[in-house]
Amino acid sequence: MDEPGSQYALSLEEIGSEDVALVGGKSANLGELAGLDVPVLPGFTTTSAAYDRYLAETDVEESIAELLDGLDPDDVPDLQGRGRRIRALFESAEMPADLERVILDRYRRLASETGEAEPVVAVRSSATAEDLPTASFAGQQETFLNVSGERELLEAVKGCYASLFTDRAITYRVDRGFDHFAVKLACVVQVMGRADRGCSGIAFTIDPDTGFRNAVVIEASYGLGELIVQGEVTPDRYVVFKPTNGIIERTVGSKERRMVRRDGRTAVEPVPDRDRDRVALSDERIASLATYARRIEDHFGRPMDIEWLLDGVRDELYVVQARPETVHGGERERSIRTYRRTEDGEVLVEGVAIGTAIGAGPVRILSNVGDMGRFERGDVLVTGTTDPDWEPVMRKAAAIVTERGGKTSHAAIVSRELGIPAIVGAESAVKVLRDGEPVTVDCTEATGRVFEGELPFEVHEQPLEEIPGTETDVTLILGDPSRAFSLSRLPVDGVGLAREEFIVTSAIGDHPLYAIERGESERFVEELRAGIAKIAAAFHPRDVVVRLSDFKSDEYRNLRGGARYEPEESNPMLGWRGASRYYDPDFRDAFRLECEALRRVREEVGLDNVIVLVPFCRTPEEGRRVLEVMREFGLDTDGMDVYVMAELPSNVVLADRFAEVFDGFSIGSNDLTQLVLGIDRNSAKLAPLFREDDEAVERSTRALIESAHEADCRVGICGDAPSTVPGYVEFLLEADVDSIAVTPDVALQTIVRVAELESDL
Structure with a gap:
């Protein structure tokens, strides 16, 4: 026999995910969690029958229907007035006696369980259309914290019922085609955790x-x-x-x-x-x-x-x-949509990018929800922060910019669900941006930027089912870890070149020896570890080839504190760089930081797909010295692959000897061209002579591939040539290269081209 009053209230242990229609999504999910090995605070929930009982006894449903008749959700002032009157109906009504008795009985049981006369509880709304796979209804209804005592509890329940008709909840249901009276509300009552x-x-x-x-x-x-x-x-x-x-x-x-x-x-x-x-x-x-x-x-x-x-x-x-999660949690995406600005402009403000899109329109600065009548569809909303009351206007925005907030703030969550680019944490946006001025909001990188003017941009959508498979691996050249997660959707075979230099310059900024001198070795290691780990995690279990630092001395001098540690070389391109630094007494301590970052990536994060690439290694003996130092600094060179960058004529001539030291090769076409042809690749005067498809360079490349394959070593290429030189991909396939690394913007085209060429070979 059912317990008296069970139609109106149930403990969390009595319900599960199949009870959404009875207790709403939030309550049902909490009941489901109570049956898992997941810690949940004790509590109970009212039911949709209790909500129906409240409506029937208080006779407010007919009045609600009259107030919603003829509603235009785009008429924000009218929407606000109607919502306010509906909520007043709920709050002024008396709680039915039988419903009050059941709720208070459950509250007294909580008191007995906790040993407190009047336990402090949180009362959260749980709508029967809430937390569905296709509609989150997140933040649409109210939550009441620190509720203590029977009278306060009953008022909180009434407040939750009223919040089913907040302005944002009304608009949300209209937008998604939900009948206002088909959605009912339950209330979760849980002991307040002492957060x-x-x-x-x-x-x-x-x-x-x-x-x-x-x-x-x-x-x-x-x-x-x-x-x-x-x-x-x-x-x-x-x-x-x-x-x-x-x-x-x-x-x-x-x-x-x-x-x-x-x-x-x-x-x-x-x-x-x-x-x-x-x-x-x-x-x-x-x-x-x-x-x-x-x-x-x-x-x-x-x-x-x-x-x-x-x-x-x-x-x-x-x-x-x-x-x-309702933005990405449904069916896996069948296409990749990318945005790209085609013109640059002046950056007005910056912040944390939400989403990966671009939007443009006139700035509309709103200080509070009362200003929403000024907002037109297609405006860029600029404000301090948002809460659920802002949603009727957010849905009309071309983009959103807030001065405060993180990646899980209200503005971030709602903009993702609406598919609108947003920037949060853009300090001083309200002061810097001018009302009515046209701007472009670019969220294609981790740092979101607001540009002056409406700049042109392209939107490209590529169906993934149209991308063919290839026998030759096509991988990415990648330096920016903030792009790794979004780029992981590309149907590539991993990362052929991840540059440490980008992480050092963008996230750290210090010369490694300067960081050591200042006692900031741990910060340097952790920043480098995080950048490498993000790229490796994004493409796991696909291989990620991480090149050790390859700054030249003039580039190292540009880092904070670098001038005191770096020589002034007349030709840094041919100077103290790459492998020659790692075992040098003047740089060993700096190299230790790199090794420790890589060790943590592989051993602590567990990313065993990382392959280490040694650049500018002049002799096989130098390669052995580098491996010895890596082992000394904690890297298991027997348990991971270590490749050498093939960018010097000596790497080609002695390929068989280098194959005895390293597990594979990655051809650096830029330096190899420079050194085979004797051309400074930074010289504008000699630029017309700098050709990766010169016969001497191509013969060197082909010879390297042949020698490496004879030694059973893989060979990839990670220079600019495959991305920029017409016909170079055809040459590489004919030379039987194992993998081709290209920049992300040409990855899909390269895959298609490789597949076409392979079918002809």
């Missing part, structure tokens, strides 16, 4: 920007999680590689403020300086959270969007919400 004494955040089991599926992306900040969603703080960001549970990157956010409990209410207070610059979660907690996230994803069989907290009193992690 105010710990931290909280969000975890995606997929990269929310690119759809890369092998990562768990976690954001964390101190206190209750509302400030992250509201975009009021810059949280920490951690990326975990799913197959190994290794941490790819840790980015420390500023975490300036936190929301805490004070006298039964929430308050916002500054975070002490000592806590801002350290990570909110330990590596052990990050790994545990990633494990829970993967467990949840495996159970539901799709990517998930998870809210969590670390209870600072109990010192325990808890999952407080799990819903399907």
